[in-house]
Amino acid sequence: MEAVLTEAVALLDEAGESALTFRALAARLGGGVGSIYWYVSSKDELLDRAADHVLADVLRAAEMLTGSDDPIDDLRAIAMTLFDAIADRPWLGAYFMRNTGVQPHGMKLYELIGEQTLRLDLTRRERFHAVSAVIGYVVGIAADMGQQPPQEVRDGEVSREDYLSRFVAQWRAMDADQYPFVHHIVDDFEVHDDADQFSAGLDLLLAGLRLQAGA
Amino acid sequence: MEAVLTEAVALLDEAGESALTFRALAARLGGGVGSIYWYVSSKDELLDRAADHVLADVLRAAEMLTGSDDPIDDLRAIAMTLFDAIADRPWLGAYFMRNTGVQPHGMKLYELIGEQTLRLDLTRRERFHAVSAVIGYVVGIAADMGQQPPQEVRDGEVSREDYLSRFVAQWRAMDADQYPFVHHIVDDFEVHDDADQFSAGLDLLLAGLRLQAGA
DNA sequence: CGTTCTATCGAACATCGTTCTATTGTATCG
DNA sequence: CGATACAATAGAACGATGTTCGATAGAACG
Numbered sequence: 065m066e067a068v069l070t071e072a073v074a075l076l077d078e079a080g081e082s083a084l085t086f087r088a089l090a091a092r093l094g095g096g097v098g099s100i101y102w103y104v105s106s107k108d109e110l111l112d113r114a115a116d117h118v119l120a121d122v123l124r125a126a127e128m129l130t131g132s133d134d135p136i137d138d139l140r141a142i143a144m145t146l147f148d149a150i151a152d153r154p155w156l157g158a159y160f161m162r163n164t165g166v167q168p169h170g171m172k173l174y175e176l177i178g179e180q181t182l183r184l185d186l187t188r189r190e191r192f193h194a195v196s197a198v199i200g201y202v203v204g205i206a207a208d209m210g211q212q213p214p215q216e217v218r219d220g221e222v223s224r225e226d227y228l229s230r231f232v233a234q235w236r237a238m239d240a241d242q243y244p245f246v247h248h249i250v251d252d253f254e255v256h257d258d259a260d261q262f263s264a265g266l267d268l269l270l271a272g273l274r275l276q277a278g279a
Numbered sequence: 280m281e282a283v284l285t286e287a288v289a290l291l292d293e294a295g296e297s298a299l300t301f302r303a304l305a306a307r308l309g310g311g312v313g314s315i316y317w318y319v320s321s322k323d324e325l326l327d328r329a330a331d332h333v334l335a336d337v338l339r340a341a342e343m344l345t346g347s348d349d350p351i352d353d354l355r356a357i358a359m360t361l362f363d364a365i366a367d368r369p370w371l372g373a374y375f376m377r378n379t380g381v382q383p384h385g386m387k388l389y390e391l392i393g394e395q396t397l398r399l400d401l402t403r404r405e406r407f408h409a410v411s412a413v414i415g416y417v418v419g420i421a422a423d424m425g426q427q428p429p430q431e432v433r434d435g436e437v438s439r440e441d442y443l444s445r446f447v448a449q450w451r452a453m454d455a456d457q458y459p460f461v462h463h464i465v466d467d468f469e470v471h472d473d474a475d476q477f478s479a480g481l482d483l484l485l486a487g488l489r490l491q492a493g494a
Numbered sequence: 495c496g497t498t499c500t501a502t503c504g505a506a507c508a509t510c511g512t513t514c515t516a517t518t519g520t521a522t523c524g
Numbered sequence: 525c526g527a528t529a530c531a532a533t534a535g536a537a538c539g540a541t542g543t544t545c546g547a548t549a550g551a552a553c554g
Binding site for chain 1: 373386389390393394396397403404405406407408409410411412415416417418419420422423453457458459460461463464466467468471475476479480481482483484485486487488490491
């Protein structure tokens with residue numbers, strides 16, 4: 065069982081979601097295709113279990129970072145940890161948002177985030193909403209940024225910079241009257257860093273939360 | 280071409296993402312499987328086109344709602360419109376976040392959101408980050424909430440309330456010492472409304488943005 | 495020894511995306 | 525008008541995938 069999940073995660077990490085096949089997994093385990101179905105009843109369950117397997121590490125890391133004086137700082141640290149995990153595991157984003165809180169470690173993570181809000185001066189309902197907002201933001205952004213670049217980039221034929229600059233060129237070629245904003249930020253887009261972008265947006269959200277807790 | 284997209288969207292709306300098959304689509308169009316490949320080169324492109332086809336309506340609706348005195352109010356209206364669209368089209372969420380801004384109407388929507396930030400007193404970089412944050416939040420939350428409930432619920436065998444209360448019961452059964460937050464908000468969860476929840480989180484984000492623009 | 499339960503295996507099936515070739519209709523041109 | 529090129533359609537065929545199923549072997553136990 066443990067081996068099944070470990071190898072499944074390895075396959076996902078190495079070559080993305082499409083690489084996780086029952087046949088490929090069986091070959092890696094040196095067994096037959098049917099054997100996997102003894103441990104897992106479907107591919108969906110396999111993915112859920114693999115995702116939760118990874119979340120165990122995320123949870124452990126997140127727990128390390130909490131315990132400061134400021135609950136919002138802790139919230140920030142947890143969110144960052146989760147973001148990092150999804151960012152370099154693109155497959156995790158897609159299978160994290162579905163059924164949040166059904167898997168054991170996902171549930172614990174939800175709890176951990178929620179507990180920080182218990183230390184804030186908020187309504188019950190406000191706490192509930194705040195946690196949903198933070199998780200939704202993290203998963204949404206991370207899943208977006210972690211999407212697999214096209215085949216050419218993955219194979220190394222085209223560098224990430226070239227790929228990005230192709231986008232930039234396309235944006236620059238657009239009508240400036242119809243797309244003033246796109247032209248306005250294209251320079252920033254060209255040199256942007258995913259983690260910075262995530263962090264800046266998170267700060268907005270947490271600033272709003274801090275405002276709410278202070279009133 | 281137009282008919283292909285219309286029927287593709289109809290299939291997606293009626294029975295979800297898994298229902299969109301080249302064979303099912305061909306049967307609906309009264310033609311052969313191969314014919315579709317004349318209009319579209321892959322299933323990915325079909326989904327992209329279908330998503331953009333829907334985004335045209337979203338964009339039109341969003342444009343109607345802008346033009347108030349307060350750019351942040353406009354931002355809020357656009358986000359709400361986008362949320363509603365994804366909420367009752369679960370398939371849209373998954374295929375919206377990938378390649379935002381490649382499809383024409385997705386690009387326009389990005390521009391429309393961005394233009395609101397042009398009316399705020401912000402750095403270029405701050406504007407760039409703000410737009411990413413808003414879109415990430417909307418798509419993340421909407422995709423999460425719009426996820427297809429299990430088969431039983433879709434078939435009407437189990438009502439949405441029963442489905443939700445099964446969750447609630449599971450949460451209530453958990454150890455109260457280990458999961459204080461979960462027990463804290465379970466009552467709110469039981470009666471929660473997705474749109475309210477989204478709206479509350481969006482307000483946090485926009486409050487943070489307003490704060491940034493005021494400084 | 496017989497029985498039951500755990501665990502494994504791989505052939506077989508249905509379905510899906512995709513490719514390929516053949517064919518039909520339709521406009522254009524010599 | 526006949527020929528030719530091109531837009532468009534149709535469906536058989538291929539390879540890959542998730543899943544089902546029956547067969548089988550070992551272990552545990554009375």
